[in-house]
Structure formats: C-alpha cells, structure tokens
Amino acid sequence: MSETPKLVLFQCQWCLFAPADQEWVDTQLPENIHLAKVPCTGRINPLYLLNAVQSGADGVMVSGCLPEQCHFKTGNIAARRQLEEFSDYLNHIGYEQDRIRFLWLDLQDRGVIQKELAAFEAQITALGPAHNLATRVAETVGGANA
Amino acid sequence: MSGFTDSNALSERVKAIPGGDMLMMCYSCGTCTSKCMIQTKLESSYNPRRLIREAVFNMDDAAFADKTIWLCTACDLCYPACPQKIHISGVINAVKALAVESGKKTPYQVAKVDELTCVACGLCVKICPYEAISLVEKRVAFRGTIPVASVDQGKCMACGMCTAACRSTSIRLAEDYNDAELIDTLLSWLGTERVSS
Amino acid sequence: MVDAARQPLIEVKTFTEVEKVEGYVGNFVVTLREKTKYVRADRCNGCGACTKACPVEIPNYFEMNLAPRKAAYIPMSQAVPLIYNIDMDACIHCYKCVEACGALEAIDFSMEDKLVEQEIGAIVVATGFSHFDPTPMTEYGYGRFPNVITAMEMERLNNSAGPTNGALIRPSDGKSPKQIAIINCVGSRDKRYNPSCSNFCCMYAIKNALLLKQMHPDTEISIYYIDIRTPSKGYEEFYDRARESGIRFIQGRPSEITEDPDTHQLFISSEDITLGKVIEREYDMVMLNQAAIPQPDQNHMSSVLNVAQSPGGWFMEYHPKLRPIDSPTDGIFFAGACQGPKDIPASVAQGSAAASRASRILHSDSWQIEPTVAVVWPDRCVSAKGQACGICARACPYGAIDYTKGLAAEVITAKCHGCGACVGECPHDSITQLHYTDAQVLAQIRTLLAVEPEKKILAFRCQWCSYGGADLAGTSHFEYSANERGLRVMCSARMDADLIYEAYRLGAGAILYSGCHPQDCHYITGQVVGAKRAARLEKIFERMQMSPGRFRVEWISAAEGDKYARVINEMQASLDAIPEDVLKAEIERLRPEMAKKLTKLDEIPGVAQALVQVDFIVNEMVGKEKVA
Numbered sequence: 001m002s003e004t005p006k007l008v009l010f011q012c013q014w015c016l017f018a019p020a021d022q023e024w025v026d027t028q029l030p031e032n033i034h035l036a037k038v039p040c041t042g043r044i045n046p047l048y049l050l051n052a053v054q055s056g057a058d059g060v061m062v063s064g065c066l067p068e069q070c071h072f073k074t075g076n077i078a079a080r081r082q083l084e085e086f087s088d089y090l091n092h093i094g095y096e097q098d099r100i101r102f103l104w105l106d107l108q109d110r111g112v113i114q115k116e117l118a119a120f121e122a123q124i125t126a127l128g129p130a131h132n133l134a135t136r137v138a139e140t141v142g143g144a145n146a
Numbered sequence: 147m148s149g150f151t152d153s154n155a156l157s158e159r160v161k162a163i164p165g166g167d168m169l170m171m172c173y174s175c176g177t178c179t180s181k182c183m184i185q186t187k188l189e190s191s192y193n194p195r196r197l198i199r200e201a202v203f204n205m206d207d208a209a210f211a212d213k214t215i216w217l218c219t220a221c222d223l224c225y226p227a228c229p230q231k232i233h234i235s236g237v238i239n240a241v242k243a244l245a246v247e248s249g250k251k252t253p254y255q256v257a258k259v260d261e262l263t264c265v266a267c268g269l270c271v272k273i274c275p276y277e278a279i280s281l282v283e284k285r286v287a288f289r290g291t292i293p294v295a296s297v298d299q300g301k302c303m304a305c306g307m308c309t310a311a312c313r314s315t316s317i318r319l320a321e322d323y324n325d326a327e328l329i330d331t332l333l334s335w336l337g338t339e340r341v342s343s
Numbered sequence: 344m345v346d347a348a349r350q351p352l353i354e355v356k357t358f359t360e361v362e363k364v365e366g367y368v369g370n371f372v373v374t375l376r377e378k379t380k381y382v383r384a385d386r387c388n389g390c391g392a393c394t395k396a397c398p399v400e401i402p403n404y405f406e407m408n409l410a411p412r413k414a415a416y417i418p419m420s421q422a423v424p425l426i427y428n429i430d431m432d433a434c435i436h437c438y439k440c441v442e443a444c445g446a447l448e449a450i451d452f453s454m455e456d457k458l459v460e461q462e463i464g465a466i467v468v469a470t471g472f473s474h475f476d477p478t479p480m481t482e483y484g485y486g487r488f489p490n491v492i493t494a495m496e497m498e499r500l501n502n503s504a505g506p507t508n509g510a511l512i513r514p515s516d517g518k519s520p521k522q523i524a525i526i527n528c529v530g531s532r533d534k535r536y537n538p539s540c541s542n543f544c545c546m547y548a549i550k551n552a553l554l555l556k557q558m559h560p561d562t563e564i565s566i567y568y569i570d571i572r573t574p575s576k577g578y579e580e581f582y583d584r585a586r587e588s589g590i591r592f593i594q595g596r597p598s599e600i601t602e603d604p605d606t607h608q609l610f611i612s613s614e615d616i617t618l619g620k621v622i623e624r625e626y627d628m629v630m631l632n633q634a635a636i637p638q639p640d641q642n643h644m645s646s647v648l649n650v651a652q653s654p655g656g657w658f659m660e661y662h663p664k665l666r667p668i669d670s671p672t673d674g675i676f677f678a679g680a681c682q683g684p685k686d687i688p689a690s691v692a693q694g695s696a697a698a699s700r701a702s703r704i705l706h707s708d709s710w711q712i713e714p715t716v717a718v719v720w721p722d723r724c725v726s727a728k729g730q731a732c733g734i735c736a737r738a739c740p741y742g743a744i745d746y747t748k749g750l751a752a753e754v755i756t757a758k759c760h761g762c763g764a765c766v767g768e769c770p771h772d773s774i775t776q777l778h779y780t781d782a783q784v785l786a787q788i789r790t791l792l793a794v795e796p797e798k799k800i801l802a803f804r805c806q807w808c809s810y811g812g813a814d815l816a817g818t819s820h821f822e823y824s825a826n827e828r829g830l831r832v833m834c835s836a837r838m839d840a841d842l843i844y845e846a847y848r849l850g851a852g853a854i855l856y857s858g859c860h861p862q863d864c865h866y867i868t869g870q871v872v873g874a875k876r877a878a879r880l881e882k883i884f885e886r887m888q889m890s891p892g893r894f895r896v897e898w899i900s901a902a903e904g905d906k907y908a909r910v911i912n913e914m915q916a917s918l919d920a921i922p923e924d925v926l927k928a929e930i931e932r933l934r935p936e937m938a939k940k941l942t943k944l945d946e947i948p949g950v951a952q953a954l955v956q957v958d959f960i961v962n963e964m965v966g967k968e969k970v971a
C-alpha cells in the first residue's frame with residue numbers, strides 16, 4: 001500500500017486562460033491536492049509556505065503567469081524572487097528543494113496544469129513523505145498569521 | 147451628449163491626457179475585451195471596448211459609472227493585441243483620472259496600513275507595482291508623530307504584494323480575501339488523514 | 344492560360360523573368376531571362392516517366408506544401424507548356440530520370456538560362472499579389488497548431504484536384520471537421536502588419552463557407568469578423584444567402600486560439616460585440632483569412648519597370664480616379680492585384696482595360712504626350728563643353744535624360760513627363776521646359792510683384808496638389824489673406840532656386856514653397872527633388888538672417904483646402920509681426936545678396952525672347968526622329 005502525497009497548489013487566479021482548465025482546478029482537483037487560490041502569486045506570503053511545510057505538506061506547487069503576462073505587472077517576478085529565496089532557506093533546514101515547484105503558465109497553454117500536477121505528484125511520491133519539518137498539527141497550533 | 151469638437155467633451159479631455167490620445171482610432175473589434183480575463187474571471191460587466199466607446203461618444207456618466215475603469219490593472223496584455231495599436235490601459239487610465247478628478251472613488255477594496263504596528267521599513271513602497279505607497283510623517287495614536295506607510299486609494303489595485311512583503315504584517319487587504327482564512331483552511335486540510343490508495 | 348497559349352497572336356513565356364526594361368513608349372527593349380527547365384521543349388512529350396523515376400521528394404509549393412512532389416515535376420496539371428522540369432535545388436544527380444526518359448533524350452543537364460532581348464510596344468504588368476504569413480501572430484498558433492490553416496491551404500484542401508482529391512480533412516488526424524471557424528482580417532486592417540483592407544477576403548470567407556456547407560451540409564461554420572464588406576453588385580445578396588444557410592457570423596475579432604494538446608481541438612476566445620460578452624467556442628479546424636500583400640519582389644520590379652509604389656507597396660497608378668490603369672510611365676499599364684488587392688471581377692475589368700489601353704499604342708504611328716516637356720539648349724549645356732555634370736539626368740524621375748560627358752545632355756522626349764525637375768536643378772540654366780520656361784515664369788513673378796511686393800505672399804504651387812488645395816480652399820470659401828499671389832508650376836521640383844531669389848530680389852514679402860506630400864507626388868520622385876532643394880534654401884535664408892516666416896515650405900494635398908488657407912493665414916500673421924520699416928530694411932539688405940545668387944539672371948531670356956525660345960523648342964522637337 002503506497003501512500004499518496006499531500007500536495008498544496010497555490011494558484012494565481014489569472015494564470016489559467018482556458019475556462020475549462022480553471023474549472024478543472026476548481027472542481028476536479030484530486031483529493032490529495034489542496035487548492036489555495038490567490039489573486040496573484042505576488043500575494044503569497046512566505047508564511048503561507050512555512051505553514052504548509054510545517055503542517056505536513058509533502059510538496060508545494062506555485063503556479064503563476066509568465067513574467068510579461070502578470071495581471072499586476074510585476075507580481076510574478078516579485079513572488080519568484082521572494083519565494084525562491086525562501087525555498088532555499090527551507091532546503092537548508094531540511095525541506096528538499098524538489099518538493100517546491102514553481103510553474104509559469106502561458107496564456108495559450110491548455111491542459112498543461114493537469115500534466116504538471118501529475119508529474120509533480122510522481123516526483124513527490126518518489127521522494128516519499130516529508131516528515132522532518134512537520135513539527136506541529138493544525139489542531140494544536142493556530143495559524144501563525146491568523 | 148456634447149459635440150465632438152468641444153474641448154470640454156469627454157473624448158477631448160481623454161485625448162489630452164498622455165496615453166489617451168489614440169482613442170478615436172478604435173474600431174470596436176473587441177480583441178481587447180476577450181484578451182483581458184477580467185470579464186470571465188471577475189466582473190461580467192467589464193468591457194474595455196465599451197468603455198472606449200463611451201468615451202468616444204462623450205458619455206461621461208456612463209463612463210464614470212463603468213466598473214472597467216477601476217478594475218483595469220494596466221497589465222497591458224491587450225495592448226500588443228490591438229490591431230489599431232491603441233494603448234487601451236492608457237485610455238482607461240485617462241478616463242479613471244477624470245473620474246477621480248470629478249470626485250468618484252473606487253468601489254473596490256484597497257490596501258490598509260495598520261499604523262500601530264507599521265515600522266516604516268519601506269519594503270511595501272519598493273514592491274508596489276503601482277507606486278501607490280509612500281512613507282508619510284503622521285500623528286499616530288499612542289505613538290506620537292512618526293513616519294508610516296500610506297496608500298493612495300486612486301492608485302492601489304489590490305494586488306496584495308505589499309501584504310506579502312511586509313515583515314510586520316502591518317498592511318493588508320481585509321475584504322474578499324484574507325490571510326487568516328487561507329491559512330485556516332490550509333491547516334485544517336493538512337490536519338486531515340492522509341489519503342491512501 | 345491554356346486558352347491564351349492557343350491564341351496564335353499570343354506568345355506565352357512561362358518560367359521567364361523580366362531582367363531589364365529600356366526604351367520608352369512604343370519602343371521598349373526588354374531583356375528576358377528564360378530560365379532553363381533542363382528538359383527540352385521540342386522533345387518532351389509529357390509522359391511523366393521522369394517523375395515516376397525520381398527518388399527525391401520535397402514539399403509541393405503549389406499544393407501549399409500539403410503534398411510532396413519530386414525533383415522532376417510539372418508545377419501543376421494546367422501548366423503551359425506541359426513540359427516537365429528538373430528542380431536543380433532538390434536534384435541529387437542520380438540521373439534516374441535520364442534513364443527513364445530513354446530514347447526521347449529530352450532531359451539535358453547541360454542546359455543554361457537564356458537572356459533574350461525583345462522589342463516591345465507596350466507593357467501590361469499583372470504580377471498579382473502574395474499572402475501574409477500568419478506565423479508571427481502567435482495568438483493564432485499558426486504553424487504550432489496543426490488544425491489552424493490558411494485560406495490558401497483551405498483552397499487546396501477543398502479542391503477536387505488538390506492533395507486530398509477534395510476530401511475535407513483536418514491535418515492532425517485526417518478526420519473530417521464538423522465545426523469550422525473562419526477568422527477574417529488576419530494581418531489586414533492591422534497596424535501591426537498591414538493597415539489596409541485586403542478587399543476580397545470578406546467575400547472569399549462567405550464563398551468558402553457556402554461552398555463547404557454545400558459539399559458538407561453537416562458542418563457548422565462560423566465566421567469571425569470586424570466588419571463584413573460586401574460593396575459590389577450582388578455581394579450583399581450573397582451574404583444574405585450565407586446567413587440563410589445557417590452560417591454563423593460572429594462580430595468580434597478573436598484574441599486567442601488555444602489548443603487541447605491531446606485532441607488538437609481548437610478553442611477560439613472572442614468578444615461577441617453585439618452581446619458584449621466574451622465567448623469561447625470549440626472547433627475542429629480554423630481557417631485564417633490572411634491578408635493580401637504585395638509580391639515579395641515588388642520593390643525589385645518597380646525599379647526594373649521604373650514605376651512608383653503606393654504606401655503599402657502596391658504599384659502606383661497615374662491617378663487614382665482618372666487614370667487608374669496607367670502607370671506614371673507611358674506605355675506601362677497595370678492589371679489586377681499588383682496595383683492593389685482586388686477580386687477577380689475587378690482584376691478582369693482592369694485587365695481588359697489595360698489591354699485596350701495598350702492596343703492604342705500598338706495601333707498608332709505617333710503618340711501624344713503632355714506638351715510640357717523639357718528641352719536642352721545644346722549650346723549652353725556645360726557637358727558639351729567637356730565639364731562633368733549630369734545633374735539633370737540624376738534629377739529626372741523617369742530616366743528620360745541621356746547624359747554622356749562631352750556631349751550635350753539630351754532629353755528623350757517620349758519619356759519626359761514634364762515635371763521640370765531637371766530644369767529646376769540645372770545650375771547653368773541650360774535646360775528648360777515648354778510652357779514653363781524661365782522667361783514665362785519670371786514674367787509672372789514680375790507681374791505679381793509689380794505693386795507693393797513687400798506686402799505680397801508669393802505662393803509657388805504645384806499643379807497636382809497644392810494648386811488643387813488652393814482651389815478647394817476657394818470653392819469651399821475658406822477665407823485666406825488677400826495678399827496671397829498664387830503661381831503654378833507642374834511640380835515642386837520645378838521651383839528653381841533662381842526663381843525664388845529673383846522674387847526676393849524684387850522685394851517679395853514672403854514666399855510659400857508648396858507641393859504634394861511625398862507619397863502623392865505625380866512624378867514618382869519629383870517631390871523628393873523639390874523637398875531637398877527647399878531644405879537647402881531654408882538653410883541659405885537662415886544664414887542670410889531672413890526673418891522667420893518669410894520662407895515657408897509646406898506639403899499640401901488637393902484635399903487639404905483648409906490647410907492651404909491656414910498656412911497662408913499663418914504666413915500673413917508672421918508677415919504682420921515684422922514691423923514695416925524692419926521688413927523694408929531687410930529687403931534692401933538682402934537685395935544685393937539675392938542678386939549675387941543670380942549671376943546668370945542676365946542670361947535668362949527676357950519675356951520678349953520667350954517666343955523665340957518657344958520656336959526653338961518646337962523646331963527642336965519636330966526635328967526629332969525618335970518621337971514615337
């Protein structure tokens with residue numbers, strides 16, 4: 001019996017141009033993937049990642065728009081700079097870099113998010129569960145930023 | 147509706163603002179409307195083509211009441227797609243500037259600074275893509291006269307980048323979307339049993 | 344073409360390029376490159392054994408690369424003459440074709456291109472148009488999404504002699520498409536690519552949709568458009584029929600096509616303008632109705648033929664309304680889309696008209712030209728005295744002046760269109776123009792400035808544009824200063840510096856130097872010559888410290904009556920801004936300087952001599968054998 005990894009998907013609300021893809025993400029996401037929709041990847045506070053990681057997420061995917069296609073001009077670039085730096089830090093303290101995946105989607109992409117998620121899941125399954133940083137359970141500690 | 151050559155007419159005033167000058171060239175092909183995702187994702191009445199039309203026909207009231215002026219984030223996805231090379235966000239912004247001038251305010255949320263905790267580090271000032279934040283000297287209750295971040299309501303597009311950058315959680319967008327809710331649902335989901343197959 | 348080739352009086356020369364055109368109306372000498380086919384026309388019987396034997400396969404250009412062809416091939420089944428051809432770029436020299444041809448010995452690898460010279464009376468240019476390649480419009484995915492095709496590809500796919508024998512299939516999987524979209528104005532009416540309307544594609548979209556619907560009644564067809572343009576007789580009725588038959592017309596220019604990477608289904612996102620809503624619809628296949636653009640070698644052809652191009656690159660007609668078939672060069676005519684995109688009825692009409700215009704030349708022993716031609720006074724031309732010059736030949740937009748050092752320059756009268764560029768440029772006043780001799784123009788200047796010259800605005804206008812603009816200002820009752828005194832020459836290129844200096848010497852208050860906008864010039868590049876001279880004069884007058892506003896250069900079209908009036912009024916205002924005594928003092932100060940520039944003024948024949956000069960010119964012309 002193999003364990004299905006728990007994945008968190010932070011999705012910028014603009015990055016899926018095709019309505020069908022957005023609908024899939026909104027309604028048909030596999031049970032082991034949690035959707036956290038944000039107005040822009042630039043909106044993602046590193047604390048979000050920290051909370052996810054500390055609470056036992058096996059992998060985190062951040063999907064946003066291509067650099068020149070950001071709805072808020074530079075949100076995706078700022079996000080990439082801030083979150084990549086933060087993931088370096090997480091890597092340093094034991095949360096492998098391969099568990100965090102940044103995805104840039106083109107306006108014209110269609111059916112890409114499904115494939116990317118599947119590939120990511122396979123990658124995380126191969127890595128196995130992420131235990132080292134899962135220092136707390138949600139029931140006992142409230143959200144740091146709540 | 148006023149005449150076309152009246153310099154007080156909306157179209158003329160829009161033309162006079164840099165970026166708004168090309169508006170009369172629009173032939174209403176609709177490319178910008180479908181390139182922009184706001185109509186399909188956020189607000190079904192959103193329509194840059196119609197806003198340009200309202201400006202061309204000097205329909206001040208309709209244009210100023212149009213949600214389009216407050217929601218365009220000047221991402222300029224539509225600009226390179228326009229066959230008439232019209233800088234659409236330039237026109238929209240020109241109409242918005244005139245709306246603000248006539249006393250209209252955005253019906254949408256903007257970022258709010260918690261002046262009791264803001265340390266005036268300026269991180270948000272640097273990251274804001276709309277140059278909406280500045281540091282101002284201000285009298286703050288319990289803290290005396292100190293510098294704090296201040297948001298220009300006419301410029302903020304509610305992207306939330308400032309909230310992600312702020313290290314003292316002093317700036318936030320409270321309505322529609324908030325950190326607490328996101329983290330709460332995330333944590334409660336992670337607290338559930340692992341799915342086995 | 345097969346019909347034309349059967350006509351005994353028509354010689355069809357295919358696979359032949361025009362290399363050089365010399366001579367003039369009725370007397371052209373055209374150099375043709377007859378490209379070799381490596382197959383001898385007198386021996387090939389069209390059996391096709393070589394094609395069967397050839398092992399090379401390359402994409403077939405005629406089939407829009409939707410099918411392969413061999414290196415030994417015929418371009419298409421209706422080729423004239425029906426002779427096979429070896430594509431040397433693709434050939435691998437295996438000589439299997441030679442073997443297959445056998446005893447006929449029609450294939451000859453030693454053949455070479457032939458250059459032939461031919462005497463031609465008149466030329467009809469009918470080189471047509473080319474097609475915009477939509478690859479750069481990444482939003483439509485052409486080249487990446489297999490089921491996005493162009494109109495030209497559809498034309499082949501839907502043709503019973505085409506690569507699929509007329510079976511309508513989509514490229515990705517060979518299935519027959521049930522939902523087809525046509526997108527209009529792809530690359531046309533688009534300032535990023537071609538700003539103009541391609542004229543026939545709306546009708547083509549409708550025709551194609553109807554045709555598809557007739558042959559495959561179960562297909563659904565949508566046409567995305569900005570505007571549907573059906574201006575000719577019967578066209579709107581055709582549009583009605585299309586709507587009646589259920590073809591969906593969607594007003595809204597698509598912004599994006601996306602593709603399902605697994606099924607290759609296509610999704611078009613557009614606004615439906617009438618609903619004000621963004622819609623996404625799914626299609627099996629999308630046809631891009633691409634813009635008509637000038638031939639890739641249009642610039643080259645325009646210099647070979649010495650005909651101008653309109654903005655956009657199409658060949659430019661002599662006059663858009665009154666002489667739409669003639670080129671600016673006598674004896675060269677346009678037919679069809681090479682002069683601007685047009686559909687078959689319009690192309691055929693223009694073709695017939697061009698043929699009859701051309702036959703007028705073939706059937707006449709003499710040819711009437713505009714009487715305003717240039718003539719050289721051989722005894723004044725410095726070239727005849729051994730000096731290197733040739734300025735006139737360089738200025739002539741038509742190449743109508745023969746210049747050889749040591750001989751007097753000579754105008755080929757039949758080629759001359761009478762712009763007067765050479766006359767304006769010749770620094771030795773050795774060349775003049777019938778009806779616009781220096782004497783005649785000077786006489787006008789002197790008369791116009793006879794009384795109170797310092798109050799006058801002397802306006803040099805060109806016959807075609809600014810004169811028309813002034814005319815329009817008058818007929819439209821646009822008021823302008825009554826101090827304006829207009830004077831007409833054929834082209835701004837004729838506005839000789841001497842004439843301007845003389846007018847200032849005589850005390851003119853202000854001078855307007857005006858002509859056509861560059862793209863409107865009636866004489867190909869006459870305006871360019873005029874504009875360069877005007878720029879020189881502006882510098883000279885600046886150095887002379889002439890008050891600003893006394894010399895003004897403006898390009899005014901015949902439709903810009905308002906501009907003409909405005910310019911004159913502005914000039915009047917700047918003239919009024921100079922106090923009278925200051926102006927008079929300036930005129931006196933500059934008078935000797937102007938006179939210095941006019942050392943040859945004494946040599947310019949006076950009014951009294953004009954008639955003598957005209958006689959000279961007429962004798963000169965009548966005596967010329969060369970006149971066709």
Ligand SMILES: Cc1cc2nc3c(=O)[nH]c(=O)nc-3n(C[C@H](O)[C@H](O)[C@H](O)COP(=O)(O)OP(=O)(O)OC[C@H]3O[C@@H](n4cnc5c(N)ncnc54)[C@H](O)[C@@H]3O)c2cc1C
Nearest residue numbers: 469470471472494495543547679680681685686687688690
């Ligand atoms: C997809 C499509 C569908 C269309 N359908 C219709 C329709 O249904 N009805 C309609 O009325 N119109 C239609 N048109 C328009 C029609 O094609 C044009 O009106 C017509 O072809 C113009 O004819 P033409 O002889 O001027 O030019 P072309 O047809 O382009 O012919 C020019 C010829 O000159 C040759 N040539 C070019 N340069 C040289 C050179 N330097 N030396 C020697 N030869 C040269 C070319 O090889 C070509 O054979 C359609 C156009 C397109 C693109």
Ligand code: SF4
Nearest residue numbers: 172175176177178228
């Ligand atoms: S894309 Fe350009 S021309 Fe078309 S409706 Fe928008 S602004 Fe007007």
Ligand code: SF4
Nearest residue numbers: 182218219221222224
């Ligand atoms: S610039 Fe404004 S109208 Fe254009 S796509 Fe961006 S948000 Fe939409």
Ligand code: SF4
Nearest residue numbers: 274302303305306308
């Ligand atoms: S929400 Fe975005 S636009 Fe508004 S102040 Fe913050 S960074 Fe600037």
Ligand code: SF4
Nearest residue numbers: 528531540541544545
């Ligand atoms: S004819 Fe129609 S399809 Fe063609 S460019 Fe003009 S408007 Fe567009």
Ligand code: SF4
Nearest residue numbers: 724725732733735769
């Ligand atoms: S410019 Fe005048 S002088 Fe020179 S070659 Fe021509 S006609 Fe002779």
